[in-house]
Amino acid sequence: MLSVENVTVRRGRAQVLNDVSLTLAPGKTLAVVGESGAGKSTLIAAILDLVRVAAGQITWAGAPVRRCSPALVMQEPRRAFNPHLSLRRSVMEPLEAQGHVIDTSHLTTLCAGLEIALDLLDRRPTEVSIGQAQRVGILRALIAAPPLVLFDEPLSALDAVTQKHTARLIADLQREAGFAALIVTHDLGYAAAYADDIAVLRAGQVQERTPAARFVTAPQTDYGRTLRDAAFALGALERVA
C-alpha cells in the first residue's frame, strides 16, 4: 500500500504541497485531479524521491517507495525517449542495467496487450505516432512488473479517440498485472471513468477524496463541483436521458 503521510514540499518560501495525506491500496487506482500549479506533478516527484520532502513521509508497504521500484509514465511520449535510440533499446536498457533477465514471452504478451507490433520497437521515437509512442512508454513502465505505476498526464498529448483507447488498454493491463496506479490528470472525465477514487488537489492541499462514482453525482466540496461542472461543459462527461 502506498502511504503519503502529512507531506509538505517547499520551493523557496512557497509551499507546493501542504500537509498532503493519501493512501493507495495494491491493485487500485487513485486519480489526483486539479489545475496546473496545484502541486500534482510535485506529488509524483515527491513519491519518486526526486524532490526534498520538508515534512511527512512516503512509504510503500511500510518501506521507502524506492525499494518497490515504482514506474513512471510521462506526459510527452516522444520526449520521454532518447531520440537517437530505437524504442527497443530505450525499453530494455534500464532493465539490463539493473541486471534483470527479460522474459521474451512477457514482452510479447505486454506488446499484444498494448497493441504494439513487435517491429515497431525497432523504430525511433520520431518515426512513430504520438499514440504509439505513449503505448511504448507504458510498455517501458510495465515491463519489470512494478507493483506501483505513476501516470503523469498520460493522455493529454493524445487525441480524444486515442485517449479513450489507451485508457482502456491501461485498465485491462492493470486488471491482469494487478499494479496500483496513481494517475495525475486535469481530465476529470478520465478520472471519473477509470479511477476507484478521486482526490482533488488545490494550491498544494487535498480538498477532498471521494469514490469516483460518487464524485460525478455529488462532489463533497464547492471546488470539486466546479471541476465537475467544467467537465460537463467541455463534453468530457455527458448527461443522457
Next chain:
Amino acid sequence: MIRTLAGLTLRAVVVLTGTALATFALLWHAPGDPALAIALARYDAVVPAAVVEQIRAQASFDDGFWSAFQTWLGPLLVGDFGQSSVTGRDVWPELMASLSYTVPLALAGLAIALALSVPLALLATLRPGGLLDRAAVALASIGVAIPAYWLGLLLVLLFAVHLGWLPAMGARTPAHVILPALTLGLGVAASLTRILRSGILEARAQPFLPAFRRRGVGARAIERDHVAPHAAIPVVTVLGLELAFLLEGVVMVEVIFARPGLGVFLVDAIEARDFPKVQAVVVLAAVLFVVVNLAIDLFYRRLDPRIGERDA
C-alpha cells in the same frame, strides 16, 4: 532591481580580485629573480648585488608573496597605480598616453566589424541555405580561423608593399590606423556575422510569428517589431565576449604594426618585470571588462525582461 545590482557588483569585485591575484602570482612565479630583472631593466647593465637587494626590499619581495601583493594592492585600491619599478615615473600618465592610441584603434575595429557583419548577416538570411548564405558562412568561418598576426601581415603585403596605398608601421598619421583597424575588425566581423545570422534565423522561426501574419501584420512590421528584438538578444549576450576578443586582438595588432599603445606598453613591461605597469594594464582591462559586462547585463534585462524575473 537593487538586489540585482548588488549581485552584479559582488560578481565584479570577485572577478577583479581574482584577476589581480592571478596576474601577480604569474609574474611572481615566472622563472628568474624579479629583483634582478628590474635592476637589469633599470640600469641596462650588470649591477652590484647591493642594488638588487635594495630593489628587493623596496618592493617587499623579501617578505614573501602575500606581503609583496599587499604592498602593491594597497595604493591601487585608492586609485593610485604607483610608480614604474624601472623608471620610477608615475604609471598613470604613461598608461593614458598609450591608451590614446589604443582606444581609437579598438573603436575603429569595432565600427568596421559592425559595418561588415550587419549587412552580411542580413544578406545571408535573405535565403537561408542559399548560395549567398553559404558563401557568407564560409567567409565568416575562414575569418574566425585566420589568426590576426597572419591576416595583418597579408594586409601589409597587399596594401602597403604591392599596392603602396596605405602606410604599414607606426602611428604618425591618421591613415596609419586603417590597416591595424582592418585586421582587428575583420576577425571580430567574422564571429559577429555568425552570431547575427543564427540569431536572425532563430528569431524568424519563433512559433508565434505565423499568428501575426494571419492577423494581417505586414512583413516589414514583423521583422522590425518581432524578429529584430529577439535576434538582438544573443548578439548583446556575446558582445561582452567580443570585447575580450577585441582586447586580445588589440595587443597583438599593435605589436605587429609597431604602434605605440597598450600592447607595446604591456609587452615592454612584462619583459622588464615591471610589476606596477603590468598590473596597471591588467587591472584596467579587467575593470573595462567588468564594467562593459555589467552594462550589457543591465541592457539585456531591459531587452528581455524575462531574465531575472520570477515566472509569472
Next chain:
Amino acid sequence: MTITATGLTATRAGRTILYQSEMRIAPGERVGLVGASGSGKSTLGHALIDTLRAAGHGVAHVPQSPDEALDPLRSMAFHWREAERALRSPPCPARQQELFAALRIAGGDLCKRPWSWSRGMQQRFVIALALIGTPDVLVMDEPTSALDPVVAAGTMDLLDRHLAHSDTALVLITHDLGLAARRVDRLMVMDAGRIVEDAPTAQVLASPTSGAARSLCAHRNWLELPC
C-alpha cells in the same frame, strides 16, 4: 450572405495533406471541424483563413495556445495597437472596453507583457484581439487544450455569450467531438485530408455515416450519466 471558400488544398514535401475541399459558412453559424490528429483539420483551417483573407473577407484566427499568438517581448498594449493597425482601424477604446468586459479581462494590466498574465487571461486576450474588427469568421484551433478545464469552460461560455449577439461565424477545430457537440450547429468530419461528412450536429451524432465519424461518436465522452 453565406461565405464560400473553394479549392482549399495543401501539400507538404510533395505529399498532399489536404485534398480539394470547400466550405460554406452562414453568418453567425457555428461549425465544428473534427477529426483525429493528423487528419488535416488544422491545415484546412489555415487554408480557409488564407483563402477568405485573399477574397477580402474579415477572418480572424485564435491558435491553440497563447504562446503561438503573443510575442513575449511585447506588451499587451503593443499587441492591441498592432492588431488595430493591421485592420487599418483607428484606436477605439470603447471597442476594447466592450470586448474586455465581455471576456472578463478588464482587470488585466495592458502595460505588462503576456507572461505576467495568467494563461487563461492570455487566451481570452487573444480572442478579444481576434474580435476587434468584428470578423465574418473566427477560426479557433483547439481552444481548450492548452488551458485548465475550469478556465477553458469559462472561456468557451463567455465566447458563446458574446457571439450570440453578433453575425460572426465560428469555426471550431478540435479532436474532441464531445466538446464540439456542445458548441456547434454543424459538424464537418475530417479523415486523411478529406472532409468525409458534413451535416447538422444532431444528425452526425445520431447516425454517423463515415468510419471516422463513427469512431469519434463512439468515443466522444468518458462517461454518460443518467439525468
